[in-house]
Amino acid sequence: MRKAVLILAIVIGTIVIGLRFLRASAQENMPVRIVHSQPLFQAASTTGRSLYSARLIGAPVIDGQVSDWPALPSIELNRNTAYSFSGRVDSLSDLSAVIRSGWDDNHLYFAIQVKDDVLVADSTDVWRDDGVEIGLDGLYDQYAWGWDDHQYTIVVDGRTADRGVLTKDIRAAVLATEDGYNIEVAIPISKLLPGVPISGTVMGFTVGIHDDDDGGNWDAYLIWEGTNTNSRPDQFGSLIFTERPEDRLAALEAKVIELERKMQELLRILREFEQLTPP
Numbered sequence: 119m120r121k122a123v124l125i126l127a128i129v130i131g132t133i134v135i136g137l138r139f140l141r142a143s144a145q146e147n148m149p150v151r152i153v154h155s156q157p158l159f160q161a162a163s164t165t166g167r168s169l170y171s172a173r174l175i176g177a178p179v180i181d182g183q184v185s186d187w188p189a190l191p192s193i194e195l196n197r198n199t200a201y202s203f204s205g206r207v208d209s210l211s212d213l214s215a216v217i218r219s220g221w222d223d224n225h226l227y228f229a230i231q232v233k234d235d236v237l238v239a240d241s242t243d244v245w246r247d248d249g250v251e252i253g254l255d256g257l258y259d260q261y262a263w264g265w266d267d268h269q270y271t272i273v274v275d276g277r278t279a280d281r282g283v284l285t286k287d288i289r290a291a292v293l294a295t296e297d298g299y300n301i302e303v304a305i306p307i308s309k310l311l312p313g314v315p316i317s318g319t320v321m322g323f324t325v326g327i328h329d330d331d332d333g334g335n336w337d338a339y340l341i342w343e344g345t346n347t348n349s350r351p352d353q354f355g356s357l358i359f360t361e362r363p364e365d366r367l368a369a370l371e372a373k374v375i376e377l378e379r380k381m382q383e384l385l386r387i388l389r390e391f392e393q394l395t396p397p
């Protein structure tokens with residue numbers, strides 16, 4: 119038994135060294151040219167516009183500070199880029215947003231930086247205040263009412279809802295800034311997909327933003343793709359999951375190192391057990 123564990127430990131050690139070598143040579147051979155499993159900026163064969171979501175090696179801290187995010191592709195939502203535009207928006211500083219996305223095995227993340235000159239949260243209904251809506255069709259089946267379909271709202275006061283009903287399913291933080299507010303949100307992958315995402319996974323995706331500047335109902339509403347964020351995923355844009363090969367290696371290496379740690383723990387327990395067993 120102990121011999122088998124030792125052999126397994128040696129095999130895992132060899133894998134770790136091999137992965138490190140692969141990673142080092144990948145970095146050595148690709149000093150400037152980064153090859154992506156899915157091109158980060160090229161259009162994919164999807165309807166509407168796309169946001170590219172990149173695999174994150176370190177999970178962002180969900181605190182509203184977006185300085186822990188790497189430089190990633192983003193989309194802008196404002197009165198010029200919105201597919202749907204209702205109400206009145208006087209300027210980009212009255213209402214606009216920049217949206218980035220990342221993912222790992224367990225969560226889909228968004229960092230949303232909103233410009234809004236007057237922050238208001240006075241209504242019971244989440245859609246009547248300043249806030250952002252994220253429409254997701256996890257299975258990308260363009261059917262709106264499956265377990266994979268969500269309209270997550272994050273209100274400027276920190277409330278979170280799914281299809282207008284308050285929920286704790288997602289973890290979000292809102293931080294007021296000089297010219298608006300930042301949102302950071304972590305959505306469990308289990309709400310969107312069976313298993314884990316891979317590079318090339320595509321979801322239906324849109325984002326909406328409400329502006330309330332004087333209390334009561336909203337004054338302006340922008341939607342990036344589509345006429346609403348909850349019932350017409352056939353009109354949504356898409357979210358395309360990407361992963362750099364070196365990040366895939368890093369993720370794999372982290373898993374093997376964790377396995378190695380567990381093996382060391384098992385060996386330690388075996389040694390203790392041997393010391394307790396009479397010869």
Ligand SMILES: [Ca+2]
Nearest residue numbers: 179181183186
């Ligand atoms: Ca953060």
Ligand SMILES: [Ca+2]
Nearest residue numbers: 241246247334
């Ligand atoms: Ca309101």
Ligand SMILES: [Ca+2]
Nearest residue numbers: 255261264267
């Ligand atoms: Ca669906």
Ligand SMILES: [Ca+2]
Nearest residue numbers: 236248330331
């Ligand atoms: Ca406002």
